[in-house]
Amino acid sequence: MDALAAIAEPTRRRIVDALRLRACTVTELVSMLGMSQPAVSKHLRVLREAGVVTAQTRAQQRVYRLEPGPFRELDAWLAPYRRMWTHHLAELERHLDRTTTLEES
Amino acid sequence: MDALAAIAEPTRRRIVDALRLRACTVTELVSMLGMSQPAVSKHLRVLREAGVVTAQTRAQQRVYRLEPGPFRELDAWLAPYRRMWTHHLAELERHLDRTTTLEES
DNA sequence: GGCCCTCATGCCTTGACGGTTATATAACTC
DNA sequence: GAGTTATATAACCGTCAAGGCATGAGGGCC
Numbered sequence: 001m002d003a004l005a006a007i008a009e010p011t012r013r014r015i016v017d018a019l020r021l022r023a024c025t026v027t028e029l030v031s032m033l034g035m036s037q038p039a040v041s042k043h044l045r046v047l048r049e050a051g052v053v054t055a056q057t058r059a060q061q062r063v064y065r066l067e068p069g070p071f072r073e074l075d076a077w078l079a080p081y082r083r084m085w086t087h088h089l090a091e092l093e094r095h096l097d098r099t100t101t102l103e104e105s
Numbered sequence: 106m107d108a109l110a111a112i113a114e115p116t117r118r119r120i121v122d123a124l125r126l127r128a129c130t131v132t133e134l135v136s137m138l139g140m141s142q143p144a145v146s147k148h149l150r151v152l153r154e155a156g157v158v159t160a161q162t163r164a165q166q167r168v169y170r171l172e173p174g175p176f177r178e179l180d181a182w183l184a185p186y187r188r189m190w191t192h193h194l195a196e197l198e199r200h201l202d203r204t205t206t207l208e209e210s
Numbered sequence: 211g212g213c214c215c216t217c218a219t220g221c222c223t224t225g226a227c228g229g230t231t232a233t234a235t236a237a238c239t240c
Numbered sequence: 241g242a243g244t245t246a247t248a249t250a251a252c253c254g255t256c257a258a259g260g261c262a263t264g265a266g267g268g269c270c
């Protein structure tokens with residue numbers, strides 16, 4: 001899960017948060033972030049190689065959109081930690097442990 | 106949510122994963138990680154200032170344990186992204202549309 | 211072909227970070 | 241008190257990454 005390191009970077013998290021709403025071209029992201037275009041392209045490269053985003057070439061533009069995989073992994077990693085705030089019932093704890101080890105839902 | 110950047114670091118994620126099972130002292134973590142004690146203390150400082158862990162002084166030792174807050178925040182941040190894989194049909198459609206995607210360097 | 215637009219890449223600088231060793235601080239033991 | 245244990249901090253170093261500018265590579269448009 002190196003995607004976490006990719007998402008952790010503040011600028012890249014801004015990109016990800018923007019792409020969550022809709023797919024964007026590079027120039028759109030540049031205007032959103034107020035940074036130079038090469039910097040944005042570099043961040044997009046990191047996100048792309050981490051599997052967080054994919055690019056679709058359309059004319060001269062490249063439309064970037066999110067890929068669900070890394071977010072699913074992050075969600076799976078986070079699952080056992082949910083015990084910390086759902087520990088109201090010991091029953092529920094064991095239930096969550098089972099469901100996370102079995103992987104499903 | 107700078108806690109994400111704190112957790113993203115590989116060594117700190119090992120620490121967090123260890124603390125998820127049970128609270129540990131610094132020396133315990135040092136033996137687990139096979140790193141120098143100052144390095145571990147430094148990582149613990151980062152995690153502490155990010156609110157991910159708290160330290161309880163007990164004699165000369167300091168027992169570190171996880172704090173649920175940041176994980177709840179991360180869970181909340183991740184929530185809107187869950188739509189990406191709960192809407193399988195729309196995702197599959199977009200995937201099929203993406204067959205002409207140009208990937209890689 | 212020539213030009214412009216869109217994006218990627220290379221090069222460079224700077225600042226931050228992870229790791230080390232050495233040292234300081236605090237508390238227990240004798 | 242001295243000595244030991246447990247942890248934090250300081251000082252230092254090597255590496256890496258984020259940002260800038262300049263340039264290269266494709267793909268429309270005239």
